[in-house]
Amino acid sequence: MNKLVKVAGLxxxxxxxxxxSFAQQEKSIKTGDVPKGWHLLDxxxxxxxxxxxxxxxxxIRTKNLKGKTVVVAIIDSGxxxxxxxxxxVLWTNPKEIPGNGLDxxxxxxxxxxxxxxxxxxxxxxxxxxxSYEGARVYHMYKSKFDGKTIDTTxxxxxxxxxxxxxxxxxKKIEGExxxxxxxxxxxxxxxxxxxxxxxxxxxxxxxxxxxxxxVDTFNxxxxxxxxxxxxxxxxxxxNQMMETxxxxxxxxxxxxxxxxxxxxxxxxxxxxxxxxxxxKDNEQDxxxxxxxxxxxxxxxxFHGTHVAGIIGAIRNNGxxxxxxxxNVRIMMIRAVPDGDEHDKDIALAIRYATDxxxxxxxxxxGKDFSPQKKWVDEAVKxxxxxxxxxxxAAGNDAKNIDTADNFPNAMIKGSNTKxxxxxxxxxxxxxxxxxxxxxxxxxxxxxxxVFAPGVKIYSSIPGGNTYGNAQGTSMACPVVAGTAxxxxxxxxxxxxxxxxxxxxxxxxxxxxxxxxxxxDETVALSDLSESGGxxxxxxxxxxxxxxxxxxxxxxxxxxxxxxxxxxxx
Numbered sequence: 001m002n003k004l005v006k007v008a009g010l011x012x013x014x015x016x017x018x019x020x021s022f023a024q025q026e027k028s029i030k031t032g033d034v035p036k037g038w039h040l041l042d043x044x045x046x047x048x049x050x051x052x053x054x055x056x057x058x059x060i061r062t063k064n065l066k067g068k069t070v071v072v073a074i075i076d077s078g079x080x081x082x083x084x085x086x087x088x089v090l091w092t093n094p095k096e097i098p099g100n101g102l103d104x105x106x107x108x109x110x111x112x113x114x115x116x117x118x119x120x121x122x123x124x125x126x127x128x129x130x131s132y133e134g135a136r137v138y139h140m141y142k143s144k145f146d147g148k149t150i151d152t153t154x155x156x157x158x159x160x161x162x163x164x165x166x167x168x169x170x171k172k173i174e175g176e177x178x179x180x181x182x183x184x185x186x187x188x189x190x191x192x193x194x195x196x197x198x199x200x201x202x203x204x205x206x207x208x209x210x211x212x213x214x215v216d217t218f219n220x221x222x223x224x225x226x227x228x229x230x231x232x233x234x235x236x237x238x239n240q241m242m243e244t245x246x247x248x249x250x251x252x253x254x255x256x257x258x259x260x261x262x263x264x265x266x267x268x269x270x271x272x273x274x275x276x277x278x279x280k281d282n283e284q285d286x287x288x289x290x291x292x293x294x295x296x297x298x299x300x301x302f303h304g305t306h307v308a309g310i311i312g313a314i315r316n317n318g319x320x321x322x323x324x325x326x327n328v329r330i331m332m333i334r335a336v337p338d339g340d341e342h343d344k345d346i347a348l349a350i351r352y353a354t355d356x357x358x359x360x361x362x363x364x365x366g367k368d369f370s371p372q373k374k375w376v377d378e379a380v381k382x383x384x385x386x387x388x389x390x391x392x393a394a395g396n397d398a399k400n401i402d403t404a405d406n407f408p409n410a411m412i413k414g415s416n417t418k419x420x421x422x423x424x425x426x427x428x429x430x431x432x433x434x435x436x437x438x439x440x441x442x443x444x445x446x447x448x449x450v451f452a453p454g455v456k457i458y459s460s461i462p463g464g465n466t467y468g469n470a471q472g473t474s475m476a477c478p479v480v481a482g483t484a485x486x487x488x489x490x491x492x493x494x495x496x497x498x499x500x501x502x503x504x505x506x507x508x509x510x511x512x513x514x515x516x517x518x519x520d521e522t523v524a525l526s527d528l529s530e531s532g533g534x535x536x537x538x539x540x541x542x543x544x545x546x547x548x549x550x551x552x553x554x555x556x557x558x559x560x561x562x563x564x565x566x567x568x569x
Contacts (some may be wrong), residue, residue, distance in 0.1 A: 364392075506539035
């Protein structure tokens with residue numbers, strides 16, 4: 001799974017905090033502020049490069065269009081089903097009777113009221129942490145290939161794929177130890193430092209739970225308090241998590257460290273079967289489908305709750321924040337653990353979403369290996385045949401996914417074709433907060449379709465009435481999924497291909513060159529994505545209004561490069 005960027009820079013953050021005065025930290029941070037909900041704003045009216053959603057709704061009102069409800073499935077880690085901004089927009093299976101333990105609608109999943117949990121057991125236990133696919137692949141084929149002379153000319157096509165994949169995993173595991181190349185010693189030292197500062201701050205504030213805002217307003221007196229405040233506040237602000245509690249922040253940090261330790265152990269030790277020990281299915285059999293449980297909250301709902309709020313948190317209710325779409329039902333399909341998701345779970349999650357009425361599927365996850373890609377591809381083609389749009393996050397490694405593997409993806413294995421119902425999303429920002437492109441975002445002129453806001457995105461988080469910032473292509477992805485749902489609400493005849501056409505054709509090209517993520521090189525955004533633009537809901541709605549109500553697909557040709565340049569007025 002592509003981790004939330006909240007933990008990606010922690011080591012660097014601690015190093016800088018140790019060598020930079022608190023006043024200097026404050027100055028550098030304040031110059032990069034953007035308001036809560038900036039991703040929804042309009043450049044001309046508000047001065048921020050958001051998606052102009054209010055302008056889009058104004059346009060819809062001039063057309064006197066009435067919206068129809070759209071079901072959006074989110075394949076993720078779970079969702080807070082009691083959250084004030086989400087509980088009333090959850091999809092409810094109309095043919096299922098809650099809590100009777102029976103499969104009332106005969107779809108193979110008993111009590112699937114709000115969706116399904118493919119990483120749970122029938123006994124109610126749930127998978128939380130899991131191993132990484134590179135480690136699973138390495139040990140899966142180690143006995144078959146390691147230390148042997150392999151004549152590739154004598155291998156079948158499937159065996160050649162296995163061998164190539166194993167060599168790649170071998171390089172990852174034996175050559176780098178940690179797949180992310182993180183210095184574990186420094187990482188553990190940084191975690192220990194954060195925990196010590198947290199202990200000091202809890203005593204100083206006289207409470208066990210506090211937020212970054214509490215730290216900001218605290219008047220530190222002693223040297224130890226000043227040091228703890230400076231270190232923690234820098235981390236909270238650098239990772240855009242001011243409204244997040246110390247417990248949530250440190251739990252996330254600990255999970256990240258634990259994951260890196262599991263990667264480092266993979267060279268000598270086969271990964272634990274976290275998933276199989278709980279789900280009890282035959283993971284090698286795609287037809288063994290009726291496993292899991294209906295608990296879509298489980299114990300890891302942060303990521304999914306944040307994603308869900310971006311898409312469909314109730315608009316204009318005076319609470320927290322507004323989602324993009326105003327008439328959706330959120331179907332949660334839990335299939336993403338703290339670690340890498342399994343291809344079987346993703347394939348069945350896509351099929352579940354399709355069979356149960358979802359028209360848009362948000363997929364904010366990804367990995368470097370896909371041993372059962374054919375199962376995922378078959379599910380993608382099934383969704384395509386049923387008119388379902390799949391929206392996927394490009395990933396947070398600042399790499400070119402035209403040449404680097406990132407799964408799942410739109411490319412159908414064994415062919416040169418791309419699924420027509422698939423959109424891959426990179427993360428954009430605002431010029432006053434880091435630039436048009438997020439420094440962490442993956443990119444690719446062929447494989448990334450469009451960019452969308454994914455920096456400092458304010459949304460719902462677990463806790464019933466709690467909100468906070470997170471960032472990543474995981475956040476950009478639901479901005480696009482929510483915009484697609486908005487379009488489908490008011491133009492219900494649009495096909496997935498037409499929705500993609502609207503989003504790409506109307507995307508806004510920045511007036512200037514942008515930074516290639518991970519570098520200081522400046523390039524045109526068209527060098528980083530196929531559309532060369534950032535989505536804009538208002539412009540997309542105008543394009544949608546011109547399409548054929550008969551539902552005929554948009555012309556089969558490469559989407560034109562955007563010509564709109566954030567015109568004034």
